[in-house]
Amino acid sequence: MSAMTPAVFAEHGLSEAEYDKILDILGREPNLTELGVFSVMWSEHCSYKSSKKWLKKLPTEAPWVICGPGENAGVIDIGDGQAAVFKMESHNHPSYIEPYQGAATGVGGILRDVFTMGARPVANMNVLRFGDASHPKTRHLVAGVVSGIGGYGNCVGVPTLGGECAFHGSYDGNILVNAMTVGIADADKIFYSAATGAGNLVVYVGSKTGRDGIHGATMASAEFTENSDEKRPTVQVGDPFTEKLLIEACLELMATDVIVAIQDMGAAGLTSSSFEMASKGGVGVDLNLDQVPAREENMTAYEFLLSESQERMLMVLKPGEEDTARKIFEKWELDFSVVGRLTDTGRMVIREKGEVAADLPIDPLALASPEYDRPWVVAPPPADVCAADVPAPGPIFALLKNLMGSPDLCSKRWIWEQYDHLVMGDTVQRPGGDAAVVRVRDTQKALAITTDCTPRYCLADPVMGGKQAVAETWRNLTAVGAQPLAITDNLNFGNPERPEIMGQFVGAIEGIGAACTVLEVPVVSGNVSLYNETNGEAILPTPAIGAVGLLTDYTQAVGLAFPGDGLAVYLIGETQGHLGQSLYLREIAGREEGKAPPVDLDRERKIGDFVRDEIGRGVITSCHDISDGGLLVALAEMALAANIGITITAGGGSLSDHAWAFGEDQARYLVTAAGKHFVALAEVARVPVTCIGRTGGVALVWGDQTLTLDELRAAHEDWLPDYMAG
Amino acid sequence: MKAKIHVTLKNGVHDPQGQAIGHALESLGFDGVGDVRQGKYIEIDLVDSTEAAAQEKVAAMCRQLLANTVIENYIIEIDG
C-alpha cells in the first residue's frame, strides 16, 4: 500500500491538486524525501504562489538598478564603480515561538543574502510590530526579540542603525520581525546564484548540518493555532561567531576569481539553494549527502535536504580552483566540502550511502510551482472623521505629553542602545532620527537608510496605505538630504485564502507601485509573509518598506535637532488637520476610525525635491518630516533632540487647535534655515511655507501654555524602560 | 570516562543574572526563593585510564581555561 495518503501530503502543506501535479511531473509516486522537497519548494514562503501574480506589477527598473528582484538581494549603482546591495526579510513566525533565536537567525539570514552577492554588510535595520502592551506575552517577546537582534548583529560587527517598533492588539498572536541589511560592493564584482558549467564542483561551506528547523518554511506558510507552541523544536539556533567568519571567508574568496555561483542556504536549506542555483543556470546537479558535514548522527536524506541549520552556503567553483577556496575556508576554521557536481541532465539526483535517495526534474519543481489567482475583494472605505466630532479633552500641551509618552511615539532608546550602532566607525546619523546615515568607507559619500509603514492607514485604505508607506520612506531620506534611489518591501499580511485579506494585498501593491513610479524608487528586492493570523484574527496589513538613498557628501547631511537658539522654524507643506486614523484619535479619543490621510504623490515629489535641494545648498540646516502624531509631535522631537525649546507663534487659523497640532496630513516637513530669504525661496518654488515659531529656552511655549523639555523628556523617555521593568 | 564540571561565581562576586532569575521566579509566584546563583555546566568525554589521572587533568583544564579563577570556582565530578 502507498505511504502517500492525503494525511501525509496534507501534513506537508500540499493540497490534493498540488499532489496531483507532483504525480504528473514525476509520472510516479514520490518517495517521502521527494515529497519533502516538493512541500518546501512549493510552500508559500519559497514559491510566492499567492503573491507572484501581483508582485509582477511592481516597477523594478531604473537606470541605476543593477539587479532587481529574483536574486538574493537587490543591487543599485551608487557611483564611482560602487553598488549598494540590500533586502528586507521577515522572520515573524520563528520569532513568536522563540523570540531570541527567531530574531537572531532572521538577522543572520538577511546578512547572508547580502554578502552572498559580494557585498560587505554595513548596516542593519529592523521593523518590529508587537501585540498590545497589556497583552501578557508582549513584554517577554520585546525583550527576547531585541536581545536576539542585538546578540547577533553586535557579534558579527555590523551596526544596527534603527528601524521602527510599534504595538497593536492585532499582533498579539503574530508579531512581526522584519530585518534589513545593506551592503556595499564593487559594481563589477557582484556574485549571482545561476550555476553553470556541467562538471563544475558544488561546494558546501560554513557550519555543519543538524536537524534544526526542519519544515520551518512550511511553518512560515501556515496559520497559527493554539497548539503552535508545540512547534518549538523546529526553531533553529544562530551562531553569529560562525557568521562573522563566513562573511570574512566569503569576501576573501570573492576577491579571487574562482566562484561561478553562490547562494546561501536560507529557509528550506540545501533543497531550495541547490534547486534555485540549478534552475537559474539551466543545469542538473548530482549531490552526495555523505559528503555534507553533519552535526548529528544517523541523519536521513529527508533531514539533510530539509534542515535549516544556519550559517551555511553553497557555491559552484571554476574548474581546478578547489584548493584556493579550501585554503581560505580552512584559515577561517569553517567546514568546506565538495558535495556534488553539475550535470547536463536537468535533474537533481541525490545520493546517500550509494543509493539514489531522490531523483527529480529541476525546472518543473522550481519554475512550474503553483501560481494562484486568489479571489479578492475590496473592503468598503470607512466613513471619514470630522475634527469637530473629535474631542480635545484638555490643554493641547497636556495631550502632547500623553502622546509623546504613548507606546508608539515614545523614545525607542531602550531598544537601540542595546544595538551596537557605531561599530565599523562610519555612522554619521545614529538611531532616533528620520533616517540612518552611514558613510561609505574611503569616500565622501554616504548611504541614508530608513524603514516605514503605517498599518492603520493600510487597513482603512490599502491603496493609500501602500502609497503612504513608500512616500514616508522617501520623505525620511529626503529629510536628511539624501536622494532616494530604491526600496525593498516586506509584505506582511494575514491568510491570503480569505478574499478580504487578498484584497488588502492587491490594494497595497497598487499603492506601492504608484508611489514607486512617481517618486522614482523601484522595488529591487523583497519578501512576502502571509498567514500572519491566529484563529482567524489577522494582523493589520503591514507592507513594510525599506528605502536606501545616496548623499554625495556626508558632511551635507542634516539631522532633526534644532541647530541653535533664536532660529525661525518653518512648516513646509499644507495642513488640513486630517484626524482620521491618526494616533491622536487612537490614543486620546480611543477610536480607530476614519479615512487614511490622502497622499498626493505629485505634491510629495515637488515639496520633497525642494527640501532636498535646499539641504544640499546648505540653506536648510535641520529638518524633520511630519508623520505619526502630526506637527506638534514632530516639533517636540526636534526640540528634545537639541535640548532647545521653541516659542510657537502660529496657529491653525480656521482649523481647531487639536486638528492643527495633531492632524497627520502628508508631504510636510519642519525645517530651520540659514539666511533671511527662505520664505522667498519657497514661494518662488511654489512650495507652501509658514514660519511657526522661534527656537530658544528650555520649554515649548504656545500662548499661555508651557511645557518644559525636562517634563516632556521624562514622558517620552520613561515609558519603554518602565514598561520593560514591569 | 566522563568529566562533569560546574563553574560558579565565587561568593562575594555580584551575580546580576542570578538575581534576575530570582526576581523572575518570584514574579511567577514561587515564594520562599532565597539567593540565586547561576553558573555553567560542562561535560567532557575522556579516554584516561584512571579516575585520578582524569581528575588531575580536568583540574588543570579548569585552572587554565574553563574557569576564570579571579571570579569563579569549579567543582569536578568524574564518572567512570
Next chain:
Amino acid sequence: MNSAVIVFPGTNRERDMVLALSAAGARPVEVWHRETRLPAVDLIVIPGGFSYGDYLRAGCMAGHSPIIREVKKQAEAGVHVLGVCNGFQVLTETGLLPGALLRNAHLKFICKDVHLKVENNGTPFLSGYESGAVMSVPVAHHDGNYFADEATLDALDGEGRVAVRYCGPDGTVTRYHNPNGSQRNIAGIYNKRGNILGMMPHPEDAIDKLLGGIGGKPLFDGLAGALGPTS
C-alpha cells in the same frame, strides 16, 4: 611610529582601530592571531569584538591563542599595549591586567556615549589629555562590569593605575554615571609599569567631528607624539 592590530576570529572593531591609528600617523598593520611573531612595533593594539564568539567567557579563548604569548613577551620588553573592550577582556584573562569584566549589572548590551575622567595622564596613552580632563567617547559592550577584590582595587587606586573613570559631563564620579556597574566607576586601568592600558570605551569611534565627536582623538595623537617618530 609603527603599530600592530591583532585580529582574532570574531574581532570586529579592527577597521575602526586601523582608521584611528592611521589618522594619527601610527602606521598600523593587522596581525592574524595564528602568527607567532610580531613585527617590530611601538604599539600593539587588541581591538574590540567578540573573539571566538566570546564563548565560555568574553576574551577567554583569545587569551590562550599563540599570538598572545608573543604579546606578553613584547609587553615585558616594554612595548606599549592597548586593549579596548574585548581587548581589555583579553588582557585580564591573560593576567596582564588584574581583575575581570563581568556581565553588565543591568544585563543588557549597552551602546551609548559616556563621559570619562582622566585620572592619570602620566603615560603615553593619555598624554594627549590634561589631568582631570573629561572626554566623551562611546561604550558598546555586554561584559564591561569591572570587578576586582578590595585589595586589588585599593592597590590600583593607590598606585595611580586607574586610567579613566566613568563620570558626568562635569567630571563628577557618581553611581548615576556608571553604565555597567563597574567597581569604583573604573573604565580603564594600567599595569604596574604603565605600558599596558585596558579600557572598555571606544576612543577609536570618536575621532571625527561629524561621526560622533573627537573625544578619543587625543589618545591616538598623544600616543603618536609620545611613541613616534621612530623608523
